[in-house]
Amino acid sequence: MNNATTERVRATLKKRYLKEKIFRGFGITAIAASLGFLVLLLGSILIKGLPAFQATYLNVDIELTEDVLDISADASTEELRGANFSGAINQALRDRFPEVTKRKQRRQLSGLVSSGAEYALADYLAENRDQFGNTVNLWLLADDEVDALIKRNKDLTQPIKRGKNKNNESALITRLSEDQLGWLQSFKDAGDTNVRFSSTFFTNGDSREPEQAGIRAALIGSAYTLLITFVLSFPIAVAAAIYLEEFAPQNRWTDLVEVNINNLAAVPSIVFGLLGLAIFINYLAMPRSAPVVGGIVLSLMTLPTIIISSRAALKAVPPSIREAARGLGASPVQVVTHHVLPLAMPGILTGTIIGLAQALGETAPLLMIGMVAFIVDIPQSVTDPSTVLPVQVFLWADAPERAFTERTSGAILVLLAFLVVMNLTAVLLRKKFERRW
Amino acid sequence: MTVINLLIVTAVLTLLYFLFGRQRAYSVAKGNGGIRGMHSLPTHYGALVALWCVVPALFIIVAWKLLEPSVVDSLLSSSIPAEIRAQGDMAVSLYRNEINNAVDSARISSLSDPAKQATATRLAGLQKYASYGLFALTLCVATLLGFLAIGRISPTLEARHRVEATVQGFLLACASIAILTTIGIVLSVLFESIRFFNQVSFVEFVTGLKWSPQTAIRSDQVGSTGSFGAIPLFAGTMLISLIAMLVAVPFGLMSAIYLAEYASSSARAVIKPLLEMLAGIPTVVYGFFAALTVAPWIKGIGESIGLSVASESALAAGLVMGIMIIPFVSSLSDDVITAVPQSMRDGSFGLGATHSETIRKVVIPAALPGIVGGVLLAASRAIGETMIVVMAAGLAAKLTANPLEAVTTVTVQIVTLLTGDQEFDSAKTLAAFALGLMLFVSTLVLNVIALYVVRRYREQYD
Numbered sequence: 001m002n003n004a005t006t007e008r009v010r011a012t013l014k015k016r017y018l019k020e021k022i023f024r025g026f027g028i029t030a031i032a033a034s035l036g037f038l039v040l041l042l043g044s045i046l047i048k049g050l051p052a053f054q055a056t057y058l059n060v061d062i063e064l065t066e067d068v069l070d071i072s073a074d075a076s077t078e079e080l081r082g083a084n085f086s087g088a089i090n091q092a093l094r095d096r097f098p099e100v101t102k103r104k105q106r107r108q109l110s111g112l113v114s115s116g117a118e119y120a121l122a123d124y125l126a127e128n129r130d131q132f133g134n135t136v137n138l139w140l141l142a143d144d145e146v147d148a149l150i151k152r153n154k155d156l157t158q159p160i161k162r163g164k165n166k167n168n169e170s171a172l173i174t175r176l177s178e179d180q181l182g183w184l185q186s187f188k189d190a191g192d193t194n195v196r197f198s199s200t201f202f203t204n205g206d207s208r209e210p211e212q213a214g215i216r217a218a219l220i221g222s223a224y225t226l227l228i229t230f231v232l233s234f235p236i237a238v239a240a241a242i243y244l245e246e247f248a249p250q251n252r253w254t255d256l257v258e259v260n261i262n263n264l265a266a267v268p269s270i271v272f273g274l275l276g277l278a279i280f281i282n283y284l285a286m287p288r289s290a291p292v293v294g295g296i297v298l299s300l301m302t303l304p305t306i307i308i309s310s311r312a313a314l315k316a317v318p319p320s321i322r323e324a325a326r327g328l329g330a331s332p333v334q335v336v337t338h339h340v341l342p343l344a345m346p347g348i349l350t351g352t353i354i355g356l357a358q359a360l361g362e363t364a365p366l367l368m369i370g371m372v373a374f375i376v377d378i379p380q381s382v383t384d385p386s387t388v389l390p391v392q393v394f395l396w397a398d399a400p401e402r403a404f405t406e407r408t409s410g411a412i413l414v415l416l417a418f419l420v421v422m423n424l425t426a427v428l429l430r431k432k433f434e435r436r437w
Numbered sequence: 438m439t440v441i442n443l444l445i446v447t448a449v450l451t452l453l454y455f456l457f458g459r460q461r462a463y464s465v466a467k468g469n470g471g472i473r474g475m476h477s478l479p480t481h482y483g484a485l486v487a488l489w490c491v492v493p494a495l496f497i498i499v500a501w502k503l504l505e506p507s508v509v510d511s512l513l514s515s516s517i518p519a520e521i522r523a524q525g526d527m528a529v530s531l532y533r534n535e536i537n538n539a540v541d542s543a544r545i546s547s548l549s550d551p552a553k554q555a556t557a558t559r560l561a562g563l564q565k566y567a568s569y570g571l572f573a574l575t576l577c578v579a580t581l582l583g584f585l586a587i588g589r590i591s592p593t594l595e596a597r598h599r600v601e602a603t604v605q606g607f608l609l610a611c612a613s614i615a616i617l618t619t620i621g622i623v624l625s626v627l628f629e630s631i632r633f634f635n636q637v638s639f640v641e642f643v644t645g646l647k648w649s650p651q652t653a654i655r656s657d658q659v660g661s662t663g664s665f666g667a668i669p670l671f672a673g674t675m676l677i678s679l680i681a682m683l684v685a686v687p688f689g690l691m692s693a694i695y696l697a698e699y700a701s702s703s704a705r706a707v708i709k710p711l712l713e714m715l716a717g718i719p720t721v722v723y724g725f726f727a728a729l730t731v732a733p734w735i736k737g738i739g740e741s742i743g744l745s746v747a748s749e750s751a752l753a754a755g756l757v758m759g760i761m762i763i764p765f766v767s768s769l770s771d772d773v774i775t776a777v778p779q780s781m782r783d784g785s786f787g788l789g790a791t792h793s794e795t796i797r798k799v800v801i802p803a804a805l806p807g808i809v810g811g812v813l814l815a816a817s818r819a820i821g822e823t824m825i826v827v828m829a830a831g832l833a834a835k836l837t838a839n840p841l842e843a844v845t846t847v848t849v850q851i852v853t854l855l856t857g858d859q860e861f862d863s864a865k866t867l868a869a870f871a872l873g874l875m876l877f878v879s880t881l882v883l884n885v886i887a888l889y890v891v892r893r894y895r896e897q898y899d
Contacts, residue, residue, distance in 0.1 A: 009789070016791050016794070017791065019793060020791045020792060020793045020794075023793035023796070027694055027699060028695060029691070030687070030688045030689075030691035030695065031691075031695055031696070031708060031712070034688055034692060034712055034763050034764075034767075035708070035711055037760050038711065038715055041718070041723075044726065045722070045725075045726070235611075236611045236614055239607060239608045239612070240608070240611040240614065240615065242608055243605070243608035243609055243611065244612055247605055247609075256616065257612050257615055257616060259888075260615040260616050260618075260619050261615045262884075262888055263619070263881060263885065263888070264618060264619060266814060266818070266887075267622070267821070267877065267880060267881070267884075268820070268822070268848070268876060269823065270821065270823045270848055270852070271622055271626070271821070271873055271880075272622070274626055274855075275618070275621050275622045275625050275626075277855065278625030278626070278628075278629060278870070279621055279624075300614075300618050303614065303615065304615065307615070331601060332601070333600075333601040333604050333605070357717065360719075361717075361718075361719030361721070362719070363719065363720065363721045363823075364720075364823035364824055364827075364848070367852055367856055368851075368856075370856075390721045391721075393721050393722070393725060394824065394827075397721075397724070397725045397728065397828060398828075408725060412722050415722070416718070416722070423717060
C-alpha cells in the first residue's frame with residue numbers, strides 16, 4: 001500500500017464530500033425553483049381570477065309603472081322591449097337619494113349600476129308580466145368600479161388614492177368620486193350590497209363593460225375550432241403513422257417524410273399562422289376569423305405531435321402479434337386494422353388528447369388569421385366570426401380597465417381547468433390500458 | 438343544395454352501394470361453391486363497389502369547386518355594362534364585389550341600378566345552375582360507376598388487392614401531407630417575401646439599423662418611405678432568447694441531472710410530471726404573468742436600487758420565457774443522461790470518484806452532444822416564441838444590449854404588422870412575411886443541426 005497516496009486522498013476527502021453536497025444542493029435548488037415558480041404562477045392567477053366568478057349586486061326598489069316605463073299596461077312583447085328601463089332604474093336610484101339634484105351628480109348616481117342592468121330588468125319584466133304597475137325589489141348588477149371596491153374593501157371610509165399606486169397595495173384606488181363612495185356606503189350600511197356567484201361570466205360574450213364581459217363566445221369558438229382540428233388531424237395523423245410504421249419501404253421518400261415531420265414539430269407556431277393567412281385566406285378566399293380556418297391551421301400544427309406519438313404506440317405492439325396474424329392468412333391491411341390498430345388505440349388516443357390540449361392553448365397562429373376579433377354574439381357555425389379562449393385572454397390582458405385583469409385571470413382559470421381535465425384523461429387512459437408485453 | 442348536403446347524399450349512396458355489393462358477392466358466391474370459391478371476402482367486394490362510387494364523386498366535387506369561380510366569372514363578364522368595363526379593372530372589380538355581396542346576402546332588390554340588378558339576377562341564376570349541375574353530375578356518375586362495379590363482381594375479380602392498394606395509397610397520401618405542409622409554408626412565405634424584396638432591397642433589410650415600417654398612404658406625408666432595417670429586431674430577439682437560455686439551461690440541466698442521477702424512482706415519478714406541467718401551460722398565460730406580475734416586480738426592484746427600468750423590459754420577457762423552456766431542456770437532457778451506459782459510471786465509481794465527480798467528469802462529457810442538441814432545440818423554441826414577447830416586450834425597435842430596456846422581436850413585429858386592418862400589397866404587410874421567412878429559415882437550421890446531433894449521439898451508444 002502506497003501510504004503517500006492514501007494520505008493525499010484522505011486530505012482532500014472532506015473537500016470532495018463537501019463538493020458532492022453542494023452539487024446535490026444545486027440540483028435540489030433547480031427543481032425547487034422551477035416548482036416554486038409553477039406554484040407562484042398558478043397561485044397568483046388563482047388569487048386574481050377567483051373573484052371573476054362573483055359579481056356585486058345592489059338592492060334597489062324599482063317602480064314598474066306606466067309613466068315611469070313609458071308604455072301602456074297592455075303593451076305587446078315587442079313594445080315591452082322598447083320600454084324606458086334605464087329611466088326606471090335612474091328613477092329608483094333618485095328616489096333612494098332624494099338629496100341628489102345636480103345633473104352631474106345624478107349621472108354619477110346612475111353610474112353605480114352597470115349599463116347592462118336595464119336588460120336584466122327587461123328580461124325580468126318579460127317573465128313576470130303580473131308585476132307591471134308594482135314596485136319590485138331587485139338586485140341589480142353593479143358597475144365594475146363598484147364591484148372592484150366592494151370585493152376588496154370592507155371599509156369605504158379609508159383614505160382614497162387616485163391614479164397609479166406605487167407600492168401601497170392596500171390603499172383604496174378607484175375612479176369613483178367622493179359622492180359615489182358615500183352613496184355606496186349607505187347601500188352597504190343598509191345591507192343592500194351583495195357579492196355572490198354570477199353566471200354572467202359563463203353566459204355572456206365579450207363586452208366593453210368588464211362587469212358584463214363573459215367567455216361564452218370564446219368557449220364556443222374554441223369548441224368549434226377544436227372539433228375541426230380533431231376531425232382533420234386524428235384520421236390523417238393515424239393514417240400517416242400507420243403508413244410510416246407498417247407499410248413504408250426504406251427509401252428516400254420515406255426518409256424525406258420522416259425528416260419533414262420531425263422538423264414541422266419544431267417550426268414556430270406563428271409560421272403556421274402565416275401559412276394560413278397566405279394560403280387559406282388570401283389564396284383560397286376562406287372566411288377570416290372563422291373557426292374552420294383556425295381548425296385547419298391548428299390541425300396542420302398538431303399533426304406532427306399526433307403522428308409521432310401514434311408511431312410510438314404502433315411500435316409498442318410486439319411483432320409476434322403481426323406474425324401470428326400473417327401466419328393465419330391475414331393480409332397486411334387486415335393485420336393492421338384487425339390487430340395492431342386496436343391494440344395501439346389507447347396510446348394513439350392519449351397522444352391525440354395531448355395534441356389537442358396543445359391546440360387548445362395555442363394563440364399566435366390564430367392572431368394571424370384574424371380570430372382576434374371583438375365577438376359579442378355566440379358563434380352559430382364553423383364559418384361565423386369567432387374567437388377562442390386564449391385569444392380572449394390576450395384581448396382582455398390588453399384592455400385598459402383594471403377590472404379586466406380579474407376577468408383575464410378568470411378566463412385563464414377556465415382554460416387551465418380544461419387543459420387539466422384533458423391531460424388527466426390522457427394519463428388515466430394510459431394507466432388503464434397500458435400493457436407491458 | 439350546398440356542398441355539405443351533396444356530401445351527405447354521396448355518403449349515404451356509398452353506404453348503400455357497399456351493402457349492395459356485399460349482397461351481390463354473397464349471391465354470386467352461391468353459384469360458385471360458397472365464399473370459398475371467391476377470390477376475396479364479400480366485404481372486400483362491397484368495399485370495392487363503394488370505392489368506385491365515392492372516389493370519382495369526390496374528385497368531381499373538388500374539381501368543380503375549383504373551376505366554378507373562374508367559369509362563372511367569364512360567363513358573367515358579358516353582362517357587365519360596357520361603360521363600366523371601359524373604366525378599367527378597378528371599376529369592374531368594384532362592380533363585381535357589390536354584385537357578389539348583394540347575391541350572397543340574398544338582397545338583389547336592394548340594388549339601386551337596374552343594370553346592377555340584371556347582373557345580380559344573372560349571377561344568382563348561374564350559381565343556381567352550377568349547384569344543380571354539380572349535384573346532378575356527381576350523383577349520376579357515382580350511381581353509374583357503382584352500378585357497373587356491381588356488374589363486374591365475379592369469383593376471379595381480385596377485390597381485396599384493389600381495395601388494399603387503394604387503402605395504402607390513401608395512407609401514403611396522408612403521410613405526404615407533412616411534405617405538402619412544408620412546401621406550403623415555404624411557398625407562402627417565399628412568394629410574399631420576393632414581392633417585398635422587389636420593393637425593399639435585401640441588403641437594406643438584413644443590414645439596416647432602423648426599423649419603422651409605417652408607410653404613408655399618400656406620397657407627400659412625412660416619413661412616407663418607411664425603413665425596413667431588421668437588425669434591431671434580430672438583436673432584440675437574440676437578447677431575449679439569450680436571457681431565456683441563461684435561465685433555462687442551468688435550471689433545466691441541473692434538474693435533469695438530479696432527476697436522472699440522484700432522485701429515487703418514486704420522487705422522479707412525482708417531480709417529472711410536475712416539471713412538465715410548466716410546458717403544458719399556454720404561452721398566453723406566461724405572457725399575462727410576465728406583463729402583469731414579473732415586469733412591475735423587476736421595475737420595482739430596479740428602481741429601488743436606482744436603476745431605470747423600462748416597464749416592458751427585455752429581462753422580464755426573457756426570464757419568463759426561460760422558465761417556460763426549463764422542461765424542454767430538462768426532459769431532453771434527462772433522456773440523453775439516462776442513455777449513458779451504466780458501465781461508464783461503474784468504471785468511474787470503481788476508481789474512487791464521488792457521485793458528483795462521476796457526473797461532471799464522465800456522464801456529462803459523454804452526454805454532451807445530446808445535451809447540446811437539446812439546448813439548440815430549446816433555443817429554436819425561444820426564437821420562435823410569440824405570445825410572451827407580444828404581451829411583455831416592447832414595440833419600439835431599439836438597438837441595445839441593455840436587458841433593462843424595452844426591445845422588440847421578430848415575432849412581435851410579425852404580429853403587429855398583420856393584426857388589424859391591412860392591405861395585402863403594402864410593403865408593411867409584406868415585411869411580415871419576409872420576417873417570417875427569416876424566422877422559418879433560422880429555426881429550421883437550428884432544428885436540423887439539433888436533430889442531426891441527437892441522432893448521431895443516439896447511434897453512438899445504441
